[in-house]
Amino acid sequence: MSLYTSAEVFASSTLIENTDDLISSAHLLWNHADELSRCAHAYAQSAFFASQQMSSSYACPEHIYGISPAAAPLSEAARHCEQTALLLESYAAYLRDLADKLMRALHLYSHAEAQTSRWMQSLLATSSYVFPVQTGLGLAAVSAAEELSSGKASLAGFFGRHPREQQIYLDQLGNRLSNGGGVPGAAERLAKGAEELADVWQGNSLTVTPMPAVPLPAASTLSQSLTNLETLSSLKHGTISIQRYTRANGTHSWVVTIPGTDGQKDSPFGWPQNVDLMARSERARATADSQRAVLSAMQQAGIQPGEPVALVGHSQGGIIAASIASATQHPYTISHVVTAGSPIARHPIDTSKTWVTSVETDRELVSSLDGKDNPIREHWLTVRGRIRDSQPSASLQPTRVPNAKDTHELSHAMNYHTATFRDAKRLPSPELEAHETHFSELTEGRLDRNLAYECRMNKEPDSEHTHRTPENTGP
Incomplete structure (x- = not known):
């Protein structure tokens, strides 16, 4: 199975406040990339049709491969069409990569996600503190249902779902165990028992x-x-x-x-x-x-x-x-x-x-x-x-x-x-x-x-x- 990772970088620099022009530029790059891909597909089809022809007709116009149709054999026309298709597709890939880097470097994905989910996180934090058992069971049920429907289900996959919600839940659970001390406070209370367990083991x-x-x-x-x-x-x-x-x-x-x-x-x-x-x-x-x-x-x-x-x-x-x-x-x-x-x-x-x-x-x-x-x-x-x-x-x-x-x-x-x-x-x-x-x-x-x-x-x-x-x- 192929898995992919897409990185985001979080550092101390301030996000650019007016990103509309940059977003428009990224979308324009993607649109141009799509146009180039369509042209590349057309030239690839021309190369395919040229290779199938049994006559001396030509699939690519003169300005594509730079020589006179009268002097160019059919195989030469097909070859130039194939090269043009590959070149256009490489340009399209470059533009997509450039647009991707622009969007991801601006943190737009994570920023938009944070804006739309902030109220849900606040609700989850309150529920986790007031009703820790019920909230934990609810999160487990949602994760289990999603993992079972994925077609690649495993116990590890179940635990790996909803990291943001897990983080909020653990923070509030730590607050309950340590009177507001969060996870470090709860760990402090559990440390002595952990040391004794390690000494015995x-x-x-x-x-x-x-x-x-x-x-x-x-x-x-x-x-x-x-x-x-x-x-x-x-x-x-x-x-x-x-x-x-x-x-x-x-x-x-x-x-x-x-x-x-x-x-x-x-x-x-x-x-x-x-x-x-x-x-x-x-x-x-x-x-x-x-x-x-x-x-x-x-x-x-x-x-x-x-x-x-x-x-x-x-x-x-x-x-x-x-x-x-x-x-x-x-x-x-x-x-x-x-x-x-x-x-x-x-x-x-x-x-x-x-x-x-x-x-x-x-x-x-x-x-x-x-x-x-x-x-x-x-x-x-x-x-x-x-x-x-x-x-x-x-x-x-x-x-x-x-x-x-x-x-x-x-x-x-x-x-x-x-x-x-x-x-x-x-x-x-x-x-x-x-x-x-x-x-x-x-x-x-x-x-x-x-x-x-x-x-x-x-x-x-x-x-x-x-x-x-x-x-x-x-x-």
Whole structure:
């Protein structure tokens, strides 16, 4: 089954207030593209008819292929008609793509949707708070009915429907559980129980051990950092990658790549740790075993205060990145955070010091678990992908998602996020280019250390094992 993603970029820039002329221009481009397609079809038909003729008649007029009919054989006429048809169709595709970029870059789809659905969202929020059980059952019934009628039904597809409504419902449910504290307040109340559960199941002894380097290439761009994250996610569970870059002047910068939740019994990247990481207070977040593991690996790698660090994480890995970036009780300089499918909207990241690039999709559920959209402010950019079962229309040019399943699934795997970011790169977004430049400048230099750490939990009495980084750590 072919799935497609169409990206929208949300950043701190103000929307253009008078967009009527730009909308008209986009529609004019689409109309011209349709005219060119009709001409291309006519020339293609001419080529077909010419190839069928048994006489010396000609299907294309003289001005099309530039030679005299008397001197041109029938095959030459057909060939020129075919070439003209292909050329016209390529021009039509270019105009459609240009119109698509113009509309999507202006956020018109999401802006119009927000205007028409605002009152429905307010009604849903009230209903979710006053009647949480009934509202939850109603949302489940609607999602189930839509999924069953899709022809590609699956349980994952059921959970991936109506992300906006899920987000509102979770926010109000969190308010009820925490007396107005939202999802972070509810997570704070549940954190202690989650820690006790994790201690019984996994133990509280954390081991962070150097292991043979993961062969990740230099992350010189945001796109490459996401590709590296996808590679890391497919390797042995509980593995952290740390790369050091050395500039010509001898200074260093670092990229720490963090995996998502794996659910393995001996891994600190388990399900209970997510609750700790989404809690309201820094103290509660700091107790998460997975965050302890990342900070231990950073310390062992030799990252020094003042050296710029980029944290790149998928799912729970992105929450860890946001938690460390918003924390005050560590010596590191977090210059850039890159997340894929991570609910981090409520983490108090100081974007005057740390740039944030978030990639989300609308069918993944996970990025909505904090009950809030990412903030739109300076140096915080969110790329959000709309996942569709097929190409929506001839006027849109989305990007195909590789390795998608035949039935509906949560669009939380890295293949969805990397495809969404590729699609966003096609948009003329100065904000996205600024984030690319910031990340590229951070990783400028030679990759001279490619480190990896295996993180494990056990029930031994030792609180935490530390290990010295091997001397031979080149890529």
